[in-house]
Amino acid sequence: MINAIQEFIQYLHNVKKVSHNTEVSYERDLRKMFAWLDQQGIDSAEMVTNTNLNSYMLYLERQNLAASTVSRSVATMRAFFQYQLKENHIKTDPTEGLKPPKVEKKAPEILTVEEVDLLLSQPDTNTPKGVRDKAMLELLYATGIRVSELIHLKMSDVNMRLCYITCQEHDRDRIVPFGNTAKHAVENYVKEARGVLLGAHSEEYLFVNCSGKPISRQGFWKVLKGYVDKAGIVADITPHTLRHSFAIHLLQNGADLKSVQEMLGHSDISTTHMYLNMGIYKMRDVYTKAHPRK
Incomplete structure (x- = not known):
């Protein structure tokens, strides 16, 4: 089945x-x-039945996996077998x-502007x-x-004169602007700190660790967690929280949904629309707590 999996992954990548x-x-x-199906004596896609997959779902649930993890596995199965059907590999x-478990959607954590200011003021800019x-x-x-886009930015992807970055995507480049505060911070890093961190190394990526190598996702996560703790922010903050x-x-300050969609790189505007709804709920919560005639 390894060949079938690799063929499917190539389809996802290329098409x-x-x-x-x-x-x-x-x-x-x-x-x-x-691997689980192989233990049941099933070694090809055409042998798999609906009963097999329901049994596999029950197996996953007995592993005490989160409903979201099981649901994602079901989505993977659907995509794979629909591809197999499309290619006439199965009848x-x-x-x-197949019904995945219901996933309770939890609204992502959002920082207030004041919390963002507090977080971003934590780094000691007296050190590289x-x-x-x-x-x-x-x-x-x-x-x-995205954090993955941040750590893969190359020096050539940043236009300091016009204040925009270029994010490399499969079929096109996404241009995202930034303001003077970020410009000054990046300029200061490039002029004062990057060379010190690089040492004798040469590196095309913009952000490097203390060994002069590209910073990793895990490395950035540790950096963020340290500053969240230092700032005393009790919310459950992840690298995606700033996004x-x-x-x-x-959106709260008047940006239109289409522009935000383009900056975020969402292929479907319905994904971006989630933020509009969240903004309404956030404003309603503030109103309820603060208005004297609520």
């Missing part, structure tokens, strides 16, 4: 243009599913009628590491890009 993270997630889910779709951290946080909040906050703050 569907999904992100690298999505490819990795699908391949991991499929390898896990077929019927075994995922038909602090100057770098300040630049990363300012640029992340100024652009709303959510960027979107909400733009």
Whole structure:
């Protein structure tokens, strides 16, 4: 089944243009599913039945996995077997009628403007590491890009004169502007700190660690967590929180939904629309707490 999985992943990459993270997630889910099916004596896609997949779902649930994890696995199964059907590798779709567990949607954590200011003021800009951290946080909040996009930015992707970055996507480049605060933070990092962190190394990526190598996702997560703790922010903050906050703050200050969609790189505007609804709920919450005649 390895060949079938690889063929499907190539299809996702070349035709569907999904992100690298999505490819990795699908391949991991499929390898896990077929390892379980192999133990049941099933070694090809055409042998798989709806009963097999329902049994596999029950197996996942007995592992005490989160409903969202099981639901994602079901989505992977559907995509894979629908592709197999499309390519005439199977005659019927075994995922038909398969019902994933209900996932309770939790609204993502959003920082207030004051909390963002507090967080972004934490790095010690008297040290090269602090100057770098300040630049990363300012640029992340100024652009709303994903952490994966931040750590893969190259020096050539940043236009300091016109204040925009270029994010490399499968089928096109996405241009995202940033303001003077982020510009000054990045300029300061490039002029004062990047060379110190690089040492004798040469590197095309913009942000590097203390060893002169590109900073990793895990490395950025540790940086963010340290400053969240230092700031005394009790909310459950993840690297994606600044992206959510960027979107909400733009919409609350009058940005149109289409522009926010383009800056975030959402292919479907309904994804961006979630932030509009969240902004309304946030304003309603503030109103209820503050208005004297609520």
